[in-house]
Structure formats: structure tokens, C-alpha cells
Amino acid sequence: MIHTFSYTVQEDALTIDIILQQKWKLGKKLIHDLRMQKAVSDVNGELMQWKAPLQKGDILVFTWEGDASNYLSSDQIPLYVAYEDEYLLIASKPRGAATHPNEAGQNHTFMNTVHHYLSSKGQAYGEHVHRIDEGTKGLIVVAKNPIVKGMLDRMLENKEIVRTYEAIVEGQVKNNNGTIRAAIGVDRHHATRKRVSPSGQVAITHYEVVGRNPDFTKVHAILETGRTHQIRVHFAHLGHPIVGDDLYGAKKSPTKTYELHAFKVQFAHPITGELIVVEDRR
Template sequence: MNAHHTLWEYQLKAEDSGQKYLSILLHKFHFSLRLLQRLKQGERVWVNGNFTYLTARGKEGETLSIQLFSEEETNIPGENLPIDILYEDEYLLVVNKPVGQVVHPTHRYLTNTLGNAVVGYWERKGEPRLYRPIHRIDRNTSGVVIIAKNQFAHQQLAWQLERGHIQKRYFGFVEGVIPENEGIIDDAIGFAPDSFIKRQAQPDGQLARTHYRVLHRYPKATFLEFILETGRTHQIRVHCEGINHPLLGDDLYNGDTTLLSRQALHSSMYAFLHPATGLPMVIRAPFPEDLRNLIKSLNSENSPGK
């Protein structure tokens, strides 16, 4: 086996005896049929060090090995850009995305994106890979972004994300004082009329549910923690505007830009199961400097003489 590729291994247990390897990988470890087809064609499924067919049946104690695709060409040009790495292993790269950076190149943002930065980082390490972010956050939202380093990791995390098994927490500052200590915003979201960017709450939109908890109240603002059950585009921004407490700095959704020129929103924590080990992972991103300065400004509004 090629040492440059990631090797996934599993030792069969008693309940696996007599099961086809295909069934074990499909139902126990949620490998996709598409990935298994690629592995089959590349002869990348092994038992006790020898190639095997997926239709063969396993025995307790056998070591099932998968040689995962890691070295793959990408059409995203790498760039030597700063990258703040929160966690990395052979399956995952988790970064703290800065404000103003797009997660993935688009026709409007061809360079200086997180994708360009990550590909450039891998190129400098001699690890050509496809760029596979598990999720996206808005250009002017800072914080945690998870990137899979191979197709298996991407598929495993996407499976968790689709089923709501990944916990997502954000910090945000909204206009006005929210009296309730916690609450749930349960408004469906769709496109705003005549806009390809802006969203709005509408009854026939996609289900969207945001939990919030008050962390601190200022004279004219509230510091909140958000927990997302769903991951709709602009979800927190739309929901905050919908309860008449838009995020500070969010000019698209009628937020006050006096103290901040971007939405006061930070992707603070993601919790999930590691795609290979199944162990719980909790990744946190520290507060960016502009939000620390915002706190100072909000505190100063409450000082004597203000």
C-alpha cells in the first residue's frame, strides 16, 4: 500500500462474522456507495493485508483496511495566505476563518479565499488534495470552519451534518436589550424578492430553528449565544432581524454600523464525532480582535458620564 495515502482500519467483531464487507462498510460505518465503488475499482479494500472483494464475508478478528484517496488534483489555485489552524490530523483540518474571507472561490471572489489559503498550505507541505469544506460561514462572519482531507472524512461528516449530529454554536451581539434569558426562533427562511443574496422569514421557506441564550446585557445591546438546529444561509442574521434585534454591524439586515462595520457574529464552537475514530471532538475559535474591541465600546457606553 502507498504510504502517502491515509489508511483506515477496523478489526471485525463477533457480530460482523458472516456479514459481507460491503454491508459492514455501508451500514456500520456509513460509507457511501459512490466511495465504495471507487475503492473497489482501485483495489483499495484489504483484509489482513490482502486484497478482497466487497462481496466476501468477514470473520471475527480480521483486520479490514481501506486505502483512502488523499492525493487528488484541484482546480483551486493555491496562495501563500495566513491560515489559523485550530486542529489538524490526517482526516481533518479545522481553521479559524478571519473576517472578510470567503470560504470557497466564486465568480466574484477568485482569489484570497479560504480555499486558496488551504490549498496553498497543502501544496507547501507536498500534499495535493481536493478542498472539501464541510460547511460555510458568511464572508464577514469569523470562526470555525471544518475541512475534510479526503472523500471518506467529507462523507462521514456530511452524514452527521445532514442528521443534525453536529452541534454548532455562535456568539453574536444584537441591537437592543432582550428581556428573556433564552428563547427559540422558529421562522422558515426563503429568498427575499428580487435578490439573490438576501433572505427573509416566509411561511413557505425552508425550516429554520435557532436557539439563543443571553450572556450579557448592555444598555443598548445584548450579547447572545446561538445554537443552530438547522444551517440555512444567513439563518441567525434573518432570525435576529425578525425579532427586531438585528446583529450589530449587519447593514444587509438593518443592523446599526456605528460601532462595527460587519455583522457581529462569530462561529465559536463545533462539536462532532471524529470521522475515523468516532470519538467526540470539540473545536473552539477564540474571539477576534474587532469583537473584543466592540465589547470595550459597549462597556464604555455604560461608564459614568455617558
């Protein structure tokens, strides 16, 4: 498929080489592909010189051939788009839906619905930057072209994308704020459960208490690492499993759901540098 987007140069004396290598930190293979395809032109379609100095306000148009996303298109689950521009979108996944297909032919996940939404606008590429558990609802960042996907992947790895979750947990959490540092590994006695384990992967969760009643505590949690089930495992480890999360020791819920919501995401926009702060309080 043909990918295309425009970029307005934000400072003098940059070159295309500097933007791609130093500012955007793209991978060598992608930069090579862009160079070989003569992918960068001005607004009039004239090819740009990669080492020529640019001026603030110059507009670069990127047009290149690359992979399309291969999700089946489906509108089986509701999709709430909280933010969108030509580079990315941020949408909310409902509780009970998987982030992406785990087997061939699966078509009832968040990404199948995103693909349906983008296809209706004539766009064939959309890839999630991170995931949330099937039982967790909330915001997921989706890149709309491979350049932005690479940039957002790097930002996530460098902890430059801040994701905030709201959880209601059983009991009274002692401290009003704190950091949970407890490595997480597999539970050999249960196929899908994780556990705190000294031999597991480093896992760090920061939290703040935002509400209390006699039986429950409402907390906001920020992930410094992104291990599977991290918030669920960490609060169960403290003795305060998330309400309804019987996999980790909470009382069973009549609705068979647990109270965890990825309600906020914030980061500097990879292309414009603008601070993006998106919340979903529904």
C-alpha cells in the same frame, strides 16, 4: 490523484462491506469505485477480502485513485488551524473572507488558503463541509479525502455536527433562552438580503443569553438548520439585529463589520468515534 489513509477496526466480526455500507454509510458509487480499484489492503500490502470477518485492532489501509481539489493556491489571508489529523482539519476563517471561490480565477478565499496549506504538506485534496458568511468569522470543518467528506456531509445533514455562534445584538433580548422557528426566503426587493417568509425554507435557531448591558445582549446560538444568513435574519426578525449588521437594520458600524463568530464546533469523529470539541476564542 492517489488518496490513502489507514483505519483501525474497533470491534470484532465486522467486514469491510459492513464498515463501508452500514457503519460509514458511503454512497454506492464510491463503494463500487473502491471495490473495482481493490482499494483495501493490510499493513503489509496484502489485499483484504471484503466479506471476511475482521478482528478488533486490525488495520485497514485504503489506497485509491480519485479527484483532487481544484482551488488555486494562495496565502493571501491568515489561516488558524485549530485541529488537524490525517482525516480532517478545522480552521478559522477571518471576517471579510469568502469561504470558497464563486468565480473562476478567484484566489483570496478561505479554501484557497487551505489548499495552499495542504499543498505545502504534499496533500492535494481538501473540501469544506459547510460554509459561513463572508462577514462572519470562525471555524469551518474541512475533509482531507473523499470518504471522510461523504461521511461528514451525511453527519451535517443529520444534524450530528453542532455549530455554536456568538453574536452581540442590539437591545435587550427578552428571554434568557429560546428557539426561533421562522422560515427564510429571498427578499424580492434586495439581491443579497434574505427575509422571514411563510413560503421560505424551514429555519430553526436555538439561543441562550450569556451577557447583557443596557444597550446590547450577547447570545450563543446553535443552528438546527443552515439557511443563508440564518442567525442574522432571525435576530433581526426578533427586533434585535446583530451589532453592525446594517443589511438587516442595525446601526452602521465604523468598521463596516458585524459581531458574529462561529466559535465552537463539536461532533463524533467519523473514523475514530472520538468526541471532537474545538473552540476558537480569539
